[in-house]
Amino acid sequence: MSTPDTRETAGPGVETSAITAAALALGDDALVLSHRLGEWAGSAPVLEEEVALANIALDLLGQARILLSLVGDEDELAYLREERSFRNAQLVEQPNGDFAHTIARQLYFSTYQHLLYGQLAAGDGPFAGLAAKAVKEVAYHQDHAEHWTLRLGDGTPESHDRMQRACDTLWRYTGELFQPVDGLDLDHTAMESAWLDSVTAVLTKATLTVPTGPRTGAWAAGAGRQGLHTESFGRMLAEMQHLHRSHPGATW
Amino acid sequence: MTAVTAGTTGTTGAPGVSDTAVAATQAAYEAVFDAAVAADERIEPRDWMPEAYRASLVRQIAQHAHSEIIGMQPEANWITRAPSLRRKAILMAKVQDEAGHGLYLYSAAETLGTSRDELLDKLHSGRQKYSSIFNYPTLTWADVGAIGWLVDGAAITNQVPLCRCSYGPYARAMVRVCKEESFHQRQGYEALLALSNGTEAQHAMAQDAVDRWWWPSLMMFGPPDDESTHTAQAMAWKIKRHTNDELRQRFVDIAVPQAEALGLTLPDPDLRWNEERGHYDFGPIDWTEFWDVLKGNGPCNDQRLSRRRQAHEDGAWVREAAAAYAEKHTGKHGEAQA
Ligand SMILES: [Fe+2]
Ligand SMILES: [Fe+2]
Numbered sequence: 013m014s015t016p017d018t019r020e021t022a023g024p025g026v027e028t029s030a031i032t033a034a035a036l037a038l039g040d041d042a043l044v045l046s047h048r049l050g051e052w053a054g055s056a057p058v059l060e061e062e063v064a065l066a067n068i069a070l071d072l073l074g075q076a077r078i079l080l081s082l083v084g085d086e087d088e089l090a091y092l093r094e095e096r097s098f099r100n101a102q103l104v105e106q107p108n109g110d111f112a113h114t115i116a117r118q119l120y121f122s123t124y125q126h127l128l129y130g131q132l133a134a135g136d137g138p139f140a141g142l143a144a145k146a147v148k149e150v151a152y153h154q155d156h157a158e159h160w161t162l163r164l165g166d167g168t169p170e171s172h173d174r175m176q177r178a179c180d181t182l183w184r185y186t187g188e189l190f191q192p193v194d195g196l197d198l199d200h201t202a203m204e205s206a207w208l209d210s211v212t213a214v215l216t217k218a219t220l221t222v223p224t225g226p227r228t229g230a231w232a233a234g235a236g237r238q239g240l241h242t243e244s245f246g247r248m249l250a251e252m253q254h255l256h257r258s259h260p261g262a263t264w
Numbered sequence: 265m266t267a268v269t270a271g272t273t274g275t276t277g278a279p280g281v282s283d284t285a286v287a288a289t290q291a292a293y294e295a296v297f298d299a300a301v302a303a304d305e306r307i308e309p310r311d312w313m314p315e316a317y318r319a320s321l322v323r324q325i326a327q328h329a330h331s332e333i334i335g336m337q338p339e340a341n342w343i344t345r346a347p348s349l350r351r352k353a354i355l356m357a358k359v360q361d362e363a364g365h366g367l368y369l370y371s372a373a374e375t376l377g378t379s380r381d382e383l384l385d386k387l388h389s390g391r392q393k394y395s396s397i398f399n400y401p402t403l404t405w406a407d408v409g410a411i412g413w414l415v416d417g418a419a420i421t422n423q424v425p426l427c428r429c430s431y432g433p434y435a436r437a438m439v440r441v442c443k444e445e446s447f448h449q450r451q452g453y454e455a456l457l458a459l460s461n462g463t464e465a466q467h468a469m470a471q472d473a474v475d476r477w478w479w480p481s482l483m484m485f486g487p488p489d490d491e492s493t494h495t496a497q498a499m500a501w502k503i504k505r506h507t508n509d510e511l512r513q514r515f516v517d518i519a520v521p522q523a524e525a526l527g528l529t530l531p532d533p534d535l536r537w538n539e540e541r542g543h544y545d546f547g548p549i550d551w552t553e554f555w556d557v558l559k560g561n562g563p564c565n566d567q568r569l570s571r572r573r574q575a576h577e578d579g580a581w582v583r584e585a586a587a588a589y590a591e592k593h594t595g596k597h598g599e600a601q602a
Contacts, residue, residue: 043349047344050343050344050352050356051343051344053336053340053343053356053359053360054336054337054340054359054571054575055571055574055575055578056575056579057575057578057579057580057582057583058579058582058583058586059333059363059366059367059370059380060367062333062336062360062363062366063360063363063364063367066356066357066359066360066363067360069356070353070356070357070360073349073352073353073356074353076349077349077350077353080349086349087348087349090349091347091348110578111578111579111582162589163585163586163589163590164582164585166589166592166593167584167585167586167588167589168581168584168585168588170581170584170585171581171582171584171585171588174581251344251345252344252345254345255345255346255347255405256347256348259347259463259465259466261463262347262462262463262465262466263458263462264347264348264350264351264405264455264458264459264462
């Protein structure tokens, strides 16, 4: 159904809150990764990458704005929530590091997001329309990340080492992407195995070793989707929210 | 213009050709070039052109390209702190556009036989300049608005006539650039308007930014005509169409009513309409500051250049990787290596 009738299915408010949870998870992923990519402006390794990284950041910001607006005021949600209320996966909040880390993060995330939006676009849920548009954008993000993974992995010994280190470091944040999210009726197991196949193929072609470490943290309390984030995220939010919060009620 | 193409440059004679013959050929080439310029035809990369014309274009286009990429820094300074998602998207897109302008311009310079690497090297070593305006800091969010309104506004005033520049690739790059610059100018104006009509603190922030950016924006047009070393020749070659002072006046005439509409004042007590001239009179510009900033003593000269160099150095391994990968994989397909 295209407009969910909450009463018929799960009782008043229940489905709405599930949709809210899903929109926040997807929206926060896009918002936070867009912000991190925006930090590159003026520092990219080549001019073409200034354009490419900004392109991806802008696509993600566009997605975030649509998703957050589904459940409230986009600026209130972005600027006035505390760290513990953000529902993004920890992967997207990881600091940019060197260009290899940025690319590894993008490869892992875009591969996931492409599968996710592909599934959502094929369904008839509340995100189908957004997903149908976004899946095309994300196909480009994934392609961009794959090309750079090949160049860095199969480039020079230095770039190979850097890319391997980045893939290894970020590996432990990838399991969280496939934890079920309330309001998203998806085949997470199928998505996860498709993700593993895709990432394995790219890394192998790039002469990189598929990391073997754990794909989730040991802390049973959970991760980003439960509002538990890594330490650098608080500083990121402090910077992002400072000006908005300094002028309560102002419009910009 | 296609009558005379490069390849036979006209500057070196074949063995056995007398000096007089070479000089005669040179004069013929020059006559064709001069006639093309006089007839407002476009000079294209394969056309013969005087070396001084080429050098002057390279200098100007390089400085312009460098300004686009250094100019990303002061505004990128606010991307991560933009106060609303809408403003953040607009700002990101603007900074991205400036990178794109850099790309068009470095490409235009390449048509004159200079590579982007060569030009970046000259920027990094301080042998080529960028617009001094970017040596001022962006201290508050309102500076983003003031830059869009005033700095992009001044850039448009400078660049619209360049769309008719005698050198084809530069003129065409300018057409694309100007379209985007006018969007930048509008978003800056609109951002300032929101601040000016906002809270008291926002209004004050907007006024403060305009107070700081007004005079440096007027300096963007370069030194007064009687002190400008390049203007006369650039105008004769139709690289430039108006003098610095003409363009500055045009900008002031446009900006004053806009400031009034914004509800902001401009920091010049001498600013008033002159009925006789049909222009706004404005007070004296502090050229000491201009030359001082130009020489490297501006508030951000060191910072901007070090940040640029740092990005370039940090990116070296990435560029090397891309080159190594391209070489390996072109090689595998048996294609010829350059
Ligand atoms: Fe520009
Ligand atoms: Fe601009």
